[in-house]
Amino acid sequence: MSQTASDSTPTPVSSFSLVADSDQAFTLRVTLARLAQRTLDVQYYIWDDDTTGKLLIYRLLEAARRGVKVRMLLDHANQLGRDVKWAALDAHPNIEVRLFNPFKGRYKYFLQWLYHAPLLNHRMHNKAWIMDGERALVGGRNIADHYFGVNASTNFRDLDLYAHGAIVADTRTAFDAFWQSPLAVPMKSYRRRTEATAERIWRWLGRWRTSLKGYPYLFPQHEAFFTEYLRKQEQQCVQAPAALLFDSPDKASGAKQTLMGEQLARLLGRKDHRELLMEASYFIPGDAFVEALAGFRQRGGRAAVLTNSLATNDVIAAHGAYARYRPGLLAAGVELHELQPNARALRRQVRLFKGRSQASLHTKAMVLDRREIFVGSFNIDPRSVHLNTEMGYYVASAELGQQVAAFIEEGLAPENSYRVDKEQEKLTWAGDGHDGRPVVRHSEPDVTVWRRLLAWLLSLLPIERML
Numbered sequence: 001m002s003q004t005a006s007d008s009t010p011t012p013v014s015s016f017s018l019v020a021d022s023d024q025a026f027t028l029r030v031t032l033a034r035l036a037q038r039t040l041d042v043q044y045y046i047w048d049d050d051t052t053g054k055l056l057i058y059r060l061l062e063a064a065r066r067g068v069k070v071r072m073l074l075d076h077a078n079q080l081g082r083d084v085k086w087a088a089l090d091a092h093p094n095i096e097v098r099l100f101n102p103f104k105g106r107y108k109y110f111l112q113w114l115y116h117a118p119l120l121n122h123r124m125h126n127k128a129w130i131m132d133g134e135r136a137l138v139g140g141r142n143i144a145d146h147y148f149g150v151n152a153s154t155n156f157r158d159l160d161l162y163a164h165g166a167i168v169a170d171t172r173t174a175f176d177a178f179w180q181s182p183l184a185v186p187m188k189s190y191r192r193r194t195e196a197t198a199e200r201i202w203r204w205l206g207r208w209r210t211s212l213k214g215y216p217y218l219f220p221q222h223e224a225f226f227t228e229y230l231r232k233q234e235q236q237c238v239q240a241p242a243a244l245l246f247d248s249p250d251k252a253s254g255a256k257q258t259l260m261g262e263q264l265a266r267l268l269g270r271k272d273h274r275e276l277l278m279e280a281s282y283f284i285p286g287d288a289f290v291e292a293l294a295g296f297r298q299r300g301g302r303a304a305v306l307t308n309s310l311a312t313n314d315v316i317a318a319h320g321a322y323a324r325y326r327p328g329l330l331a332a333g334v335e336l337h338e339l340q341p342n343a344r345a346l347r348r349q350v351r352l353f354k355g356r357s358q359a360s361l362h363t364k365a366m367v368l369d370r371r372e373i374f375v376g377s378f379n380i381d382p383r384s385v386h387l388n389t390e391m392g393y394y395v396a397s398a399e400l401g402q403q404v405a406a407f408i409e410e411g412l413a414p415e416n417s418y419r420v421d422k423e424q425e426k427l428t429w430a431g432d433g434h435d436g437r438p439v440v441r442h443s444e445p446d447v448t449v450w451r452r453l454l455a456w457l458l459s460l461l462p463i464e465r466m467l
Contacts, residue, residue: 007051010251011167012158012165012166012241012242013166013239013240013241013242013264014163014164014165014166014167014168014236014239014240014241014242015163015164015165015237015239015304016162016163016164016237016239016240016242016393016395016397017161017162017233017234017236017238017399017408018159018161018162018166018375018387018400018403018404019160019162020137020138020156020159020407021348021349022147022148022149022155022349022368023149023216025137025141025147025160025216026052026148026221027149027217027229028137028160028162028229028277029056029129029137029228029234030055030056030059030217030219030226031130031226031230031233032058032129032135032137032224032230033060033062033063033131033159034059034060034062034063034134034226035131035223035226035227035230036063036068036131036132037068037132037278038068038069038132038133038361039068039069039070039071039130039131039132039133040060040068040069040070040071040129040131040132041065041070041071041128041129041130041133041172042070042071042073042128042129042130042131043073043074043124043126043127043128043175043178044075044126044128044181045078045123045124045125045126045127045142045143045377046075046080046129046142046144046146047074047078047140047141047143047144048078048143048145049082049085049088049143050144050145050171051145051212051215051218052143052144052145052148053143054141054205054208054215055109055209055220057168057201057205058068058094058202058205058206059091059466060072060089061089061092061095061198061201061202061205061361064092067092067200068094068095069094070092070094070095070096070125070435071098071179071270072086072089072095072096072097072098072274073098073100073124073178073179073323073414074086074097074098074099074100074103075099075101075123075124075125076099076100076103076347077101077103077123079099080103080112080191082389083190083191084191086187087187087188087192087197087308088189088193088197088198088200088201088455089198089201090186090187090193090414091186091192091194091196091198091274091433092195092198093195094150094273095198095300096186096187097187097189098184098185098187099123099184099190100123100124100137100181100183100184100185101122101123101183101252102185104191104250104390105272107166107440109296112237113157113361114133116221119423120257121234121387121466122161122252122253122254122387122388123252123387123388123389124178124249124252124388124389125288125377125384125388125390125392126174126246126377126389126391126461127140127142127173127246127377127391128171128175128391130168130171130172130175133168133169133172133316134164134168135162135163135164136162136164136168136171136172137160137161137162137163137164137170138160138161138163138244138375138376138391138392139158139159139160139161139283139309139361139375139376139377140152140158140159140160140363140364140375140376140377141158141160141169141362141364143431143448146360146362147362148217149216149349150215150216151357152357153357153358154314154357154359154360155344155346155349155357155358155360156281156337156357156360156361156362157279157345157349157359157360157364157411158362159279159363159364159373159375159404161375161393161395162233163242163393164237164254165239165356165419167242167243167244167393168177168404170243170244171244172256174244174246174391176359177248178229178389179250181249181250181252181309181334181396182199182253183249183253184249185311185444186455187326189351190275191292191351191367194429198322200251204314206242208425210352214327214398214447220357221306222265222344225385231272234248235272238397238399238400239393240396240397240400241395242393242394242395242396243390243393243394244391244394245260245263245264245374245376245388245393245394246260246389246391246392246393247260247388247389247391249389249392250452251271251388251389252388252389259384260378260385260391260392261384261385262293263394264288264374264378266371267291267368267394268289268292268293268368269292271295271299271303271370273296273299273368273369274296274299274300274301274302274369275296275301275303275332275368275370276293276301276302276303276304276366276367276368277304277366277367277409277412278303278304278305278306278365278367278380278408279305279306279348279361279363279364279365279403279407279408279411280305280306280307280364280366280379280380281307281308281360281361281362281363281364281365281379282307282313282315282318282322282379282380282381282383282467283305283307283308283319283379283380283381284318284322284324284325284380284381284382284464284467285322285329285380286325286373286382287328287369289380290328290329290332290334291323291332292334293305293332294332294333294334295332296364297332297333297392298335301396302335302406303332303333303334303335304334304335304336304337305335305336305337306331306338306339306361306363306411306412307336307337307338307339307409308323308338308339308360308361309338309339309341309417309418309429309444309445309446310323310444310447310451310455311336311340311341311358311444311446311447311451312338312339312340312341312359312360312361312366312450313360313443314360314380314410314453315321315467316454316455316458317461317463317467318381319455320457320458320459321381321458321459321463321464321467323349323459324459326420326427327422327427328422329335329467330422334410335403335419336419336420337411337412337417337418337419337420338417338418338429339359339360339361339411339416339417340359340415340417340431340432340446341358341359341360341432341446342358342359343359343411343415343416344415344416345410345411345413345415345416346359346416347443357382361411363411364376364377364378364379364392365404365407365408367405368401369406370396370398370399370401371396371397371400371401372394372396372401373394373395373397373400373401373404373417374392374393374395375392375393375395375404376390376391376393376394377390378390378391378392378432381467382464382465382466382467383466383467386465387466396398410425414430414431414432414435414438415429415431415432416431418430418441419431423442426442427442427443428440428441428442429441429442429445431445
């Protein structure tokens with residue numbers, strides 16, 4: 001069940017480990033699929049039809065062929081035009097695919113969006129991979145090449161938590177709430193395919209997989225490899241009390257609900273906190289949150305935030321909205337950093353196309369006083385507060401707090417981000433240049449004039465609540 005971090009009721013102890021590396025994140029998902037004995041429940045906002053997406057579909061089919069019951073819940077907004085492929089997967093007797101808050105009809109998506117915009121703008125942003133109701137991965141990663149260091153153009157810095165123990169039962173209960181929601185529509189109500197179609201998909205994926213040469217995520221097929229990998233992963237786990245924070249699926253039906261936002265606001269509003277370190281890929285804080293961050297300086301503490309720069313943000317409108325808050329954040333004493341497109345910390349995450357792909361930030365994480373952490377899908381923006389459903393783990397652990405703090409501090413380092421400040425009432429960006437030497441920029445770095453102009457124009461539109 002969902003709990004706020006300030007509840008007086010003791011929370012059960014579970015085991016957790018941080019999943020920061022892209023290869024670790026991919027291998028763990030494959031491992032949980034390969035070792036599943038009874039069930040696999042996967043819930044995602046994005047599942048792309050790229051190499052990563054296909055390889056993980058192969059693993060779901062592999063599990064289903066062993067007799068594992070697979071439930072796959074996908075937000076429909078990012079699956080438009082792929083109904084035929086999901087119907088083929090859904091045709092396997094051990095796999096059921098459901099689409100969350102779907103668009104009706106295949107050729108009228110735009111007209112439906114216009115007519116039903118208030119409802120269809122509510123999306124399921126949750127990300128969870130649950131094995132046998134006993135082990136889970138929850139965090140910021142979707143399923144696509146960008147999240148696992150194998151995209152040719154851009155790769156994300158991101159974070160998950162691996163969990164084992166009591167918290168996983170809560171995670172599966174949350175999944176069940178979405179699965180049973182009237183907004184989760186069975187794929188079979190759209191399209192039906194025969195079981196033979198699923199068998200053809202399996203054979204095709206097997207041939208395609210063997211054709212991949214030099215790809216980093218092709219593992220031995222024997223079970224011992226994955227058993228040993230999971231054993232080593234669980235040796236790194238830290239036991240700690242924790243709570244799953246999540247929105248009800250009713251939020252996506254238009255119900256006035258801001259549960260996740262309220263829970264995190266209560267955490268940040270506590271007067272005993274002295275330090276906040278945060279990574280927020282899309283950061284549109286609003287005046288109330290800026291005021292809350294100002295409290296850290298007033299108490300003699302520190303608030304540091306890493307977010308995307310204009311050069312690394314894949315949603316220019318979100319950057320335009322965020323930019324309006326930069327002067328207020330600096331006045332509130334916030335240590336504000338923006339990711340560099342050539343961040344050195346991302347180089348070790350890239351498994352293909354080294355030296356060619358650009359960095360971007362997708363993490364949604366925070367650590368309070370290096371002893372309380374939150375890792376999940378929640379962005380610090382109006383969309384996460386008011387429109388999308390979100391989820392994440394709150395964990396009270398000094399050991400994990402130190403690990404998350406080290407992860408964020410790495411992102412704050414000058415070789416990875418620009419420190420935003422003010423000089424004579426104008427913004428500056430200080431960090432290491434391409435040659436490793438310190439440099440101070442007096443305009444948005446590493447972008448064209450046209451990109452700056454577009455961000456400014458979008459910032460004038462009254463769309464902040466939608467971002």
